[in-house]
Amino acid sequence: MLAVEVEHLSKNYPVAVKDPGLAGVLKHFFRRTYRDVKAVRDISFTIASGEIVGFLGPNGAGKTTALKMLSGLIYPTSGRVHVAGFVPYRRERKFLRKMSLVMGQKQQLLWDLPAIDSLRINAAVYELTDAEFRQRVGEFTELLNLEGKLSQPVRKLSLGERMKAELLAALLHHPQVLFLDEPTLGLDVNAQEAVRGFLRAYNQRYRATILLTSHYMADVTALCPRAILIAKGNIFFDGSLDGLQAQFAPYREVKVELVQPLPEEKLSAFGELQSVDGREVRFCVLREDLTAMTARLLGQLDLLDLTVTDPPIEATIGRLFRQSNQSSAESAADTVR
Numbered sequence: 515m516l517a518v519e520v521e522h523l524s525k526n527y528p529v530a531v532k533d534p535g536l537a538g539v540l541k542h543f544f545r546r547t548y549r550d551v552k553a554v555r556d557i558s559f560t561i562a563s564g565e566i567v568g569f570l571g572p573n574g575a576g577k578t579t580a581l582k583m584l585s586g587l588i589y590p591t592s593g594r595v596h597v598a599g600f601v602p603y604r605r606e607r608k609f610l611r612k613m614s615l616v617m618g619q620k621q622q623l624l625w626d627l628p629a630i631d632s633l634r635i636n637a638a639v640y641e642l643t644d645a646e647f648r649q650r651v652g653e654f655t656e657l658l659n660l661e662g663k664l665s666q667p668v669r670k671l672s673l674g675e676r677m678k679a680e681l682l683a684a685l686l687h688h689p690q691v692l693f694l695d696e697p698t699l700g701l702d703v704n705a706q707e708a709v710r711g712f713l714r715a716y717n718q719r720y721r722a723t724i725l726l727t728s729h730y731m732a733d734v735t736a737l738c739p740r741a742i743l744i745a746k747g748n749i750f751f752d753g754s755l756d757g758l759q760a761q762f763a764p765y766r767e768v769k770v771e772l773v774q775p776l777p778e779e780k781l782s783a784f785g786e787l788q789s790v791d792g793r794e795v796r797f798c799v800l801r802e803d804l805t806a807m808t809a810r811l812l813g814q815l816d817l818l819d820l821t822v823t824d825p826p827i828e829a830t831i832g833r834l835f836r837q838s839n840q841s842s843a844e845s846a847a848d849t850v851r
């Protein structure tokens with residue numbers, strides 16, 4: 515069953531354009547001109563129930579705009595979107611009970627009140643019984659390691675504790691679909707790991723669907739078998755992280771440790787040399803040449819060790835984003851009307 519269906523979805527933000535100087539101010543006052551910022555351009559994808567998908571892109575790519583359309587905060591300019599069988603911007607009560615949007619930079623907990631008081635408000639909004647409220651708060655407090663923290667005013671919590679309490683508040687009504695915008699933003703490594711562990715547990719326990727944006731690749735590699743990559747409003751990859759490596763990083767690194775150092779001329783006959791450091795030598799090898807190359811190395815050289823590794827996924831994605839920025843800089847993005 516599909517939890518999210520997006521078809522040819524676009525969002526343009528009209529932005530007023532003002533010329534410099536007094537003439538510009540007067541013109542702006544009497545006759546405004548606008549240009550469209552094309553934040554999301556004709557994107558399509560589906561997410562099955564229970565999937566966790568990473569939504570990745572450089573700053574300004576359109577991730578938050580897309581999440582806002584999926585959660586019904588803003589209207590699309592064109593295209594269709596269904597989440598849990600509902601059209602998000604209609605904001606039906608049944609839909610709001612089925613989903614949650616958590617934004618790393620925004621908070622719903624009241625700053626001066628203990629988190630438990632804000633949770634009680636949420637429980638009333640979602641019409642939870644006392645028993646449900648106690649059971650869910652107890653379960654999530656344990657999973658998030660928040661014992662003793664919910665009775666303190668939110669302003670006295672650490673950033674990591676506050677984010678965990680925000681997640682607790684967002685999930686109290688057991689949403690089936692969860693949109694997370696930078697849920698680990700600014701957290702230290704331990705708190706990031708705790709949030710990831712919690713999201714994994716929630717996904718497994720309740721078969722919840724999660725779409726998350728993050729600039730931390732560790733979030734994605736730890737949680738998301740699948741990633742959607744977006745830049746300048748366009749999706750340019752949608753598939754498994756392994757597929758991404760295969761499609762965009764067709765090379766692997768072969769590292770060998772020689773019994774005796776050998777001259778570079780002799781080594782380069784085996785393939786593209788990346789580095790030679792005494793007896794440690796690294797080659798960059800096309801995936802399709804890997805078997806033949808390792809067989810030749812093992813057959814013709816005296817080796818102590820041989821390892822084959824993928825380039826790190828961070829490096830692949832970082833390179834893709836840089837490429838997409840360069841290509842988009844060459845094409846004019848906005849229109850004036």
Ligand SMILES: Nc1ncnc2c1ncn2[C@@H]1O[C@H](COP(=O)(O)OP(=O)(O)OP(=O)(O)O)[C@@H](O)[C@H]1O
Pocket residue numbers: 527528529551552553571572573574575576577578579580
């Ligand atoms: N309310 C708005 N009015 C005008 N332009 C906007 C508005 N909100 C976003 N934009 C523009 O739309 C584009 C996409 O922004 P969006 O916030 O969706 O990107 P993002 O991928 O979430 O970026 P980041 O990773 O920096 O949060 C950007 O060029 C941004 O400046």
